[in-house]
Structure formats: C-alpha cells, structure tokens
Amino acid sequence: MSMQVKQSILKIHPYKQGESEVNGVKATIKLSSNESSLGPSPRAKAAFIKAAQELNRYPDGGQTELRKAIAEAYQLPADQIVCGNGSEELIQLLIRAYCSEGDEVLMSENGFVMCKIHSLAQGAVPVFAPEKNDCIDVDALLQRVSSKTRMVILANPNNPTGTYVTRSEVERLHAGLRDDILLLLDGAYAEYVSREDYTAGASLVQENDNVVMTRTFSKIYGLSALRIGWAYCPISVIDIVQRIRTPFNTNSPALAAAAAAVLDVDYTETVRRHNQKWLDRFQAALPKIGIDMLESVTNFYLLRFPTNQNRTMQGADAALKSQGIIPRPTQVGDSQELRITIGNDAENEAVLAVLKDYMAA
Numbered sequence: 001m002s003m004q005v006k007q008s009i010l011k012i013h014p015y016k017q018g019e020s021e022v023n024g025v026k027a028t029i030k031l032s033s034n035e036s037s038l039g040p041s042p043r044a045k046a047a048f049i050k051a052a053q054e055l056n057r058y059p060d061g062g063q064t065e066l067r068k069a070i071a072e073a074y075q076l077p078a079d080q081i082v083c084g085n086g087s088e089e090l091i092q093l094l095i096r097a098y099c100s101e102g103d104e105v106l107m108s109e110n111g112f113v114m115c116k117i118h119s120l121a122q123g124a125v126p127v128f129a130p131e132k133n134d135c136i137d138v139d140a141l142l143q144r145v146s147s148k149t150r151m152v153i154l155a156n157p158n159n160p161t162g163t164y165v166t167r168s169e170v171e172r173l174h175a176g177l178r179d180d181i182l183l184l185l186d187g188a189y190a191e192y193v194s195r196e197d198y199t200a201g202a203s204l205v206q207e208n209d210n211v212v213m214t215r216t217f218s219k220i221y222g223l224s225a226l227r228i229g230w231a232y233c234p235i236s237v238i239d240i241v242q243r244i245r246t247p248f249n250t251n252s253p254a255l256a257a258a259a260a261a262v263l264d265v266d267y268t269e270t271v272r273r274h275n276q277k278w279l280d281r282f283q284a285a286l287p288k289i290g291i292d293m294l295e296s297v298t299n300f301y302l303l304r305f306p307t308n309q310n311r312t313m314q315g316a317d318a319a320l321k322s323q324g325i326i327p328r329p330t331q332v333g334d335s336q337e338l339r340i341t342i343g344n345d346a347e348n349e350a351v352l353a354v355l356k357d358y359m360a361a
C-alpha cells in the first residue's frame with residue numbers, strides 16, 4: 001500500500017524561480033526576479049558581517065531589535081509586528097491559521113503564486129477574480145466573496161503588472177467584506193510608491209481586527225538572500241501567529257542586517273530615486289520604439305509587444321538573452337509579456353540598447 005498524500009497537494013505545480021543562466025552560463029545581467037541591482041545599505045552588510053561572529057548562538061526568538069527598528073522607521077507599535085522567513089512565510093502562516101479544508105482564499109487573477117500554493121497545501125480553494133485594464137478590480141473581487149471565503153489577499157502594487165489600486169479602492173474592498181474575513185495586504189513593493197492616493201494599509205490594520213499588512217526586505221532593501229519580511233497585525237492575529245511560528249524562523253544575520261537597513265532611511269531614498277528616474281526614462285523611451293509599457297509604480301515594468309509587426313515577446317526575450325540579459329516572460333490574461341526588473345544604470349542602458357535594436361531590425 002502506498003502512502004496517502006493530501007489530495008489538494010497534487011494540484012500544486014512547484015514554484016519556478018526566475019532564471020539566472022543563459023545556456024548554462026551565469027548571466028551577467030539578471031533582471032528576472034525583481035531584486036535590487038544596487039544591493040543593500042552598506043550598514044546592513046556591516047551588521048551581517050558582525051553577526052557572523054556569533055553563529056554559534058541561537059537567534060533572538062523575540063525578534064526584539066528588528067521589531068523595534070521597524071516600529072521606529074514606520075511609526076508602528078512594535079508589539080504588533082512579527083517577522084518571518086520572507087514575507088512569504090508570514091502569508092503561509094496566516095493561511096494555515098485561518099483556512100481549513102474547503103475554505104476559499106480569494107485573490108486577483110495575477111495574484112502572487114505562493115498564495116495559491118499555500119492555499120492548496122492547506123486544502124483550501126483559491127478563487128481568482130479577473131482584472132480590468134491590467135489593474136485589480138475591486139468589484140470583481142467583491143462579486144466572488146462567498147459564505148466560504150475566509151481570506152482575501154491583495155498584492156498592492158501588484159506583480160507582474162506593476163500597477164496599484166488607490167487607498168479609497170482598498171477601503172471600499174474592506175468595507176464590502178464580512179468581519180470574519182481576513183484581508184491580507186501584501187505591500188512587497190510599497191516603498192517604491194510615491195503617489196498621494198496610495199496606502200500600503202497601515203491605518204486599515206490600526207482601525208480594524210481583520211486586516212494584516214505584510215512587507216519584505218527582499219525588494220527595496222536588497223536583502224533577498226537573507227529571507228526576511230514582516231507583518232503588521234491586530235493583537236488578536238499576532239497572538240495566533242505566535243502560536244504556530246517556529247521560535248527561530250528568522251536567523252541572526254538576517255535580523256541584524258534588516259534592522260540596519262530599515263534605519264538607513266537616506267540609502268533607501270537613494271534607491272527609490274534611482275528607481276523612479278529609470279521608470280520615467282523607460283516610460284518615455286519605450287513607446288517611441290513601439291513597445292507598450294504598463295505604467296509601473298514598482299521596481300519592474302511589464303512590456304507588451306505589437307501583434308502586427310513580427311516583433312514578439314519571444315523575440316525580444318531571445319535578443320536580450322543573447323546579450324546575457326535575463327528578463328522574465330509572463331502572461332497577463334491572454335497576452336504574453338516580458339517583465340523586466342529595473343537594474344543599475346549600465347544594466348538599464350544595455351536593456352534599452354537591445355530593445356531599440358530589436359524593434360528597428
């Protein structure tokens with residue numbers, strides 16, 4: 001007799017990481033995973049190296065220093081913050097805590113794949129709402145709420161579109177949900193956004209018992225390798241997460257580097273400005289050469305190619321790879337796109353040059 005696996009797990013396709021090689025050769029320019037080409041704050045690196053002196057000690061299970069640093073930087077209460085092995089772990093813990101077999105987890109069409117994977121692993125049913133004009137559609141989400149809905153997960157800004165929904169739309173979504181549904185706001189790219197009408201959701205967490213905001217050190221803070229993220233939660237939710245979190249889910253070098261990174265406000269602002277400069281530059285240049293770029297507020301941009309000129313996503317992908325540049329092919333709705341991360345100056349110049357040649361050939 002063979003072992004019995006939970007049936008819903010067989011529906012999961014393992015997560016595929018962005019590529020990092022072309023034909024077996026390590027790529028010179030990896031722009032497939034929305035990592036920071038500028039890297040972390042020098043203070044974060046120094047803290048990491050210092051932490052290496054005490055690798056024989058268990059990490060601080062209370063995550064005290066990092067929670068304090070986040071509380072200071074974001075003006076939030078430290079006792080409502082919990083850190084995870086990437087924000088992804090926190091999303092997983094919340095799904096595990098609040099969803100049982102047959103419950104529904106509602107998300108947007110292009111939602112973060114890991115949310116689907118963790119829902120299925122739990123025996124819960126992921127439900128997807130279509131998007132409108134490449135944006136999350138609050139009405140479509142609200143229409144799909146059922147008596148079985150336990151959680152609604154919103155990545156805002158969204159990936160891979162790079163678009164966002166406004167504060168008032170997030171509030172309208174929350175107002176349309178029952179009190180027993182947890183609204184999870186995934187703000188992985190929040191630090192890049194400088195729009196008056198955007199909120200990552202901290203005030204919604206503060207004012208309600210059923211909203212959680214997750215954030216990460218993998219993107220603007222440039223610490224993807226360390227796997228560290230955090231969540232701002234109502235006290236009642238913190239209590240639940242603390243029961244199932246493993247005591248040492250976040251390691252000492254990650255805790256130390258993240259604390260230094262979050263307090264280096266000037267460095268973060270430099271990275272944000274660099275990013276905005278390039279978003280503006282791509283937005284101005286790409287339409288001129290016939291490529292449609294969605295208006296992004298993140299550290300990546302989504303490119304759509306004309307359907308009538310023999311200039312395709314696959315062709316552009318191959319042209320970039322021939323120069324050692326790796327973008328991420330994706331699909332939004334029926335059309336195929338390229339998602340490319342903002343790199344450093346030289347990397348971005350290289351991308352522009354290849355795309356210009358490709359479109360002109």
Ligand SMILES: *Cc1c(COP(=O)(O)O)cnc(C)c1O
Nearest residue numbers: 086087088155159188216218229
């Ligand atoms: C990159 C990303 C994250 C961050 O995940 P970590 O586990 O913190 O590295 C979360 N959500 C979305 C939508 C992302 O694109």
